[in-house]
Amino acid sequence: MARWHSCNILQIASDASRLWQFDARGGGFALNREHRAALDEPLPPRLIAKSWSSLWQPRLNVAWLPPENVFLRVIELPRSNFEETFAMVELQLEKLSPMPVAQIVWTIHVLSRDSNPPRQNETETGTKAEAATAAETKAEDLQTVVVVIAERSVVEEFLGKLEGRSYFADRLEVPMLDQLEATPATEDGVWMYPLVLAGQNAVLVAWWCGGALRSLSYVVLPPAGDRANNLKAQLAQLAWAGELEGWLTAPPNRWHLVADSANAAEWENALREGLNEPVQVTPPLPPAELAAHTARRAAASGSRATLLPAEFPARYHQQFVDRLWLRGLGATGVLYAVVVVIYFCAVGVLSYRTQGVERQVAALSGSYTNALQLKAQYDVLKERQELKYAALDCWKIVAEQLPPNITLQRFSFADGKKLSLSGAAAPDQVNTLFDFNTAMQKVTANGRPMFNAQGGETVNPRQTANTVTWSFSLQLQNAEGTP
Secondary structure (H helix, E strand, O other), X not given: OOOOOEEEEEEEOOOEEEEEEEEEEOOEEEEEEEEEEEOOOOOOHHHHXXXXXXXOOOEEEEEEOOHHHEEEEEEEEEOOOHHHHHHXXXXXXXXXXXXXXXXXXXXXXXXXOOOOOOOOOOOOOHHHHHHHHHHHHHHHOEEEEEEEEEEHHHHHHHHHHHHHOXXXXXXXEOHHHHHHHHOOOOOOEEEEEEEEEOOEEEXXXXXXXXXXXXXXXXXEOOOOOOHHHHHHHHHHHHHHHHHHHOOOOOOOOOEEEEOOHHHHHHHHHHHHHHHOOOEEEEOOOOHHHHHHHHHHHHHHHOOOOOOOOOHHHHHHHHHHHHHHHHHHHHHHHHHXXXXXXXXXXXXXXXXXXXXXXXXXXXXXXXXXXXXXXXXXXXXXXXXXXXXOOHHHHHHHHHHHHOOOOEEEEEEEEEOOOEEEEEEEEOHHHHHHHHHHHHHHHOOEEOOEEOEOOOOOEOOOOEEEOOEEEEEEEEEEOOOOOOO
């Protein structure tokens, strides 16, 4: 039961359908809600449909099979586990079933109460006491099994009606079994449960004898005529059948009617007139409580024998898996569509912003071009300003650094970058020329070297007759292209 999160019980009556939903709590089921609807009214999908949440919160859908579609048989078998009991019933199924075995679906229910045959009187003889003890011991080794049989075609038709209302049953159950379990049958006698069979008033008759349930039969009350005598005749036939089978040895002296106030008046009068016996009326379980008993029994039964044909649960499970896949794919498609819409919206917004920036750039392009031109002009003017007096400064420096015995014949200042000097000197003034070149390279202006020590050409003396011609060049420190 712990594996179930909730359980639905559906009853389809002649006038309406009722749905009870129970929640699994504390090892049982507690009523959550009750829904009543007309036969042509759809059931609420939120109560019966299975979705993704059913994977971790499993829901059990149970439907009550109408009583007119069910045959009940009672047998006694040796006590055993459910599988062995099921196998023993299967061996006797051809004798128990009113129809060919290939055309039925069936299951069993083992009554939970023990068989307690009446004890013998203390005044009986020793032989009778020993016989009673032997009978009691034998009864304790037996169990009462109710065999539930239904025609396969009728069950399939009923399941088709349920599918038409989108109710996919996991189990088919018979509520009379739960009513039998709940009835306090503490003494031998006949217990009658009024119900409706195909629109006719009927009663389920349960015969208790020797502390055990012996027989279950339906008795239909005719709509007209002498109903009391008709009822008496049908009950007499059931009693004769019990006598023939050997479990009824004396006429029953206890008659019990398990009915509500609406049915009790009609059936109690008919029974009193037909039997001339007192009838004890007991209220039945309320429908909601009866549904709770069915929910507990169905949840405890698990995957054991059920009236539901095996191919239906397999098909329902496959349809459930297919629905989950389709819903998953549908959700994925919707999510993909939402992502695509968001993507295109984002692209549209970014495109709009890009166009705005492009319009701003287009509006600023003229000013930007003018700014570049002004900057270029400023750089040219700045360079001119820096080189304006460079030639004069170089001339002044040469005049200050030129040794007295050295003759300067050519002074060239090209492109504001390169200073070229050449002249003549005596042969013994070659070293003076090198000193003059070194002194020129070390000249500073405004705290930094005037010339680039790595640029220019070194002194190149050439002797001709009694004179040495020389030349060298220097590169200004701030000239373009210098390191």
